[in-house]
Amino acid sequence: MAEMVRKQIYIQERHERLLKRISKARGVSEAELIRQAIERETVGGKLPLLAPDQAAWDKILRFANNRKALRPSARPYRWNRPDAYEERERRFTKREKGK
Secondary structure, three states: OOOOOOOOOOOOHHHHHHHHHHHHHHOOOHHHHHHHHHHHOOOOOOOOOOOOOHHHHHHHHHHHHHHHHHOOOOOOOOOOHHHHHHHHHHHHHHHHHOO
16 A cells, blocks of 8 residues: 555535545545545546536637638737837826826
8 A cells, every 4th residue: 555644634514524425325434535536636547637628619619710700801909018008008197187
C-alpha cells in the first residue's frame, strides 16, 4: 500500500451528510470515498480530467459564423494603445467636468 499523508479539510454540512450516507451504503470509509473522487478527477482515474463538450463547441462555432454572415463586409476594428489611452482620458475628463 502506498504511503498515506494525513489531510484535514473543511466541507459543508450537507457534504458531510452525503459522505456518511454514501460511505455506509458502499461499505467503505469516508477517506476511501474522497480518494476515489480524487482519482476520478485525475487523468489516471475512470473519468477524463476535462472532457470537451462537442455540442457546446458546435454552438459557439455556429454563433461565430452567423455573426460573420450578418456583417460580411465589416472590417475588424484596428486600434493602438496610445489611441485607447487618449479615448479613455477624454471620457474620464468629461466625467470630471460634469460633477
